[in-house]
Amino acid sequence: MTEQRIAVETVSTDNEKRMGALKADYEALGARLARDSIDIEVVTGKVREFFVAVPSWGVGTGGTRFARFPGPGEPRNIFDKLDDCAVIHQLTRATPTVSLHIPWDKVDDPRRLKTHGDALGLGFDAMNSNTFSDAPGQEKSYKFGSLSHTDAATRRQAIEHNLECIEIGQAIGSKALTVWIGDGSNFPGQTNFTRSFERYLESMKAIYKHLPEDWRIFSEHKMYEPAFYSTVVQDWGTNYLIATELGDKAFCLVDLGHHAPNVNIEMIVARLIQFGKLGGFHFNDSKYGDDDLDAGAVDPHRLFLVFNELVDAEHRRAENYRPAHMIDQSHNVTDPIESLIRSANEIRRAYAQALLVNRTALEGYQDDNDALMASETLKAAYRTDVEPILAMARLQDGGAIDPIAAYRASGYRRNVAEERPAVVGGGGGIV
Ligand SMILES: [Mn+2]
Numbered sequence: 061m062t063e064q065r066i067a068v069e070t071v072s073t074d075n076e077k078r079m080g081a082l083k084a085d086y087e088a089l090g091a092r093l094a095r096d097s098i099d100i101e102v103v104t105g106k107v108r109e110f111f112v113a114v115p116s117w118g119v120g121t122g123g124t125r126f127a128r129f130p131g132p133g134e135p136r137n138i139f140d141k142l143d144d145c146a147v148i149h150q151l152t153r154a155t156p157t158v159s160l161h162i163p164w165d166k167v168d169d170p171r172r173l174k175t176h177g178d179a180l181g182l183g184f185d186a187m188n189s190n191t192f193s194d195a196p197g198q199e200k201s202y203k204f205g206s207l208s209h210t211d212a213a214t215r216r217q218a219i220e221h222n223l224e225c226i227e228i229g230q231a232i233g234s235k236a237l238t239v240w241i242g243d244g245s246n247f248p249g250q251t252n253f254t255r256s257f258e259r260y261l262e263s264m265k266a267i268y269k270h271l272p273e274d275w276r277i278f279s280e281h282k283m284y285e286p287a288f289y290s291t292v293v294q295d296w297g298t299n300y301l302i303a304t305e306l307g308d309k310a311f312c313l314v315d316l317g318h319h320a321p322n323v324n325i326e327m328i329v330a331r332l333i334q335f336g337k338l339g340g341f342h343f344n345d346s347k348y349g350d351d352d353l354d355a356g357a358v359d360p361h362r363l364f365l366v367f368n369e370l371v372d373a374e375h376r377r378a379e380n381y382r383p384a385h386m387i388d389q390s391h392n393v394t395d396p397i398e399s400l401i402r403s404a405n406e407i408r409r410a411y412a413q414a415l416l417v418n419r420t421a422l423e424g425y426q427d428d429n430d431a432l433m434a435s436e437t438l439k440a441a442y443r444t445d446v447e448p449i450l451a452m453a454r455l456q457d458g459g460a461i462d463p464i465a466a467y468r469a470s471g472y473r474r475n476v477a478e479e480r481p482a483v484v485g486g487g488g489g490i491v
Pocket of ligand 1: 280315342388
């Protein structure tokens with residue numbers, strides 16, 4: 061029996077109030093879609109089967125390099141974090157797994173994580189290693205790099221850390237390792253591009269050698285930051301080279317915030333799908349850089365265009381296509397639970413809208429070079445308000461019609477603030 065963090069009655073009372081309106085809206089949308097020969101039940105069914113993993117680090121308040129302003133009831137440890145993640149899943153029914161970060165989520169016995177997750181009905185998605193900061197008591201520093209470091213002993217330590225992440229992951233049922241490194245340089249001439257990439261590849265191969273048969277490894281590219289002149293894994297091209305060099309279990313992870321402004325991310329996604337190397341996503345949104353804002357909050361159309369590529373791949377049964385969906389965000393001015401609820405819904409919204417694209421018509425317009433109608437075909441799907449589908453999907457799985465309203469009605473944050481001591485703010489640094 062799954063332990064519910066929010067009283068079931070709170071959710072059902074809030075749902076009662078909204079049930080009549082939802083039924084009317086759902087019926088109206090169903091009739092509208094039926095005119096285009098789309099069965100709303102089929103779309104709702106697909107949305108119900110679409111899931112995205114929540115990052116354990118996302119339920120704590122984030123910050124910028126200037127400051128962090130903690131909110132009430134901050135999770136004290138990974139068990140509190142899992143409780144918060146369970147709330148998000150209880151209300152959205154879209155986030156049954158959590159992505160852990162080591163060493164932040166390390167406990168003496170990883171089986172305790174599994175037991176706590178099981179009780180809450182949560183599983184574990186990809187493990188994230190951390191060689192971009194120094195853990196207390198760590199022998200070698202990553203100040204000048206980790207997997208690509210000039211010093212062999214430092215590289216060895218970074219490799220061992222990744223192997224430890226795999227080991228912990230195996231104990232809790234994870235099946236993937238995500239590797240993002242902060243390695244790079246701040247000044248021209250500081251590092252030799254070729255040598256540092258050679259060292260990185262050698263280290264990654266050492267990790268890959270120990271990857272269990274049924275696991276996948278995701279490498280994540282990022283054009284800049286924390287290194288400001290160059291990073292070792294800077295773009296999708298380099299990422300593709302890595303995945304190809306390593307082998308069949310290696311894939312590229314696309315974090316939407318890790319590109320130059322105006323880069324055509326949906327096209328990168330299409331290329332990686334075409335060559336069987338798309339591993340998955342870190343969803344978030346941004347205006348200027350790696351802002352880690354809520355998915356779909358700034359540019360929902362871009363999110364839709366990414367999903368248009370994903371549904372296209374699903375539609376033509378692309379080979380080696382099994383992307384992992386994960387959120388990677390930092391919540392600085394909102395209640396992290398509310399931001400993650402909203403993000404999970406926005407990601408499902410983009411998926412539902414992409415499912416409405418008339419692909420046969422689109423292909424015809426593309427073949428006829430009818431640019432306007434091809435563009436209109438995408439626009440027609442994007443303009444459709446699919447909220448009744450999303451709400452119905454949540455309701456049918458026992459979630460909330462309006463999850464943020466139900467969350468606020470529950471008083472969850474107030475309640476946990478009573479047992480979790482207030483965190484003092486201050487120093488900068490994203491957590
Ligand atoms: Mn990321």
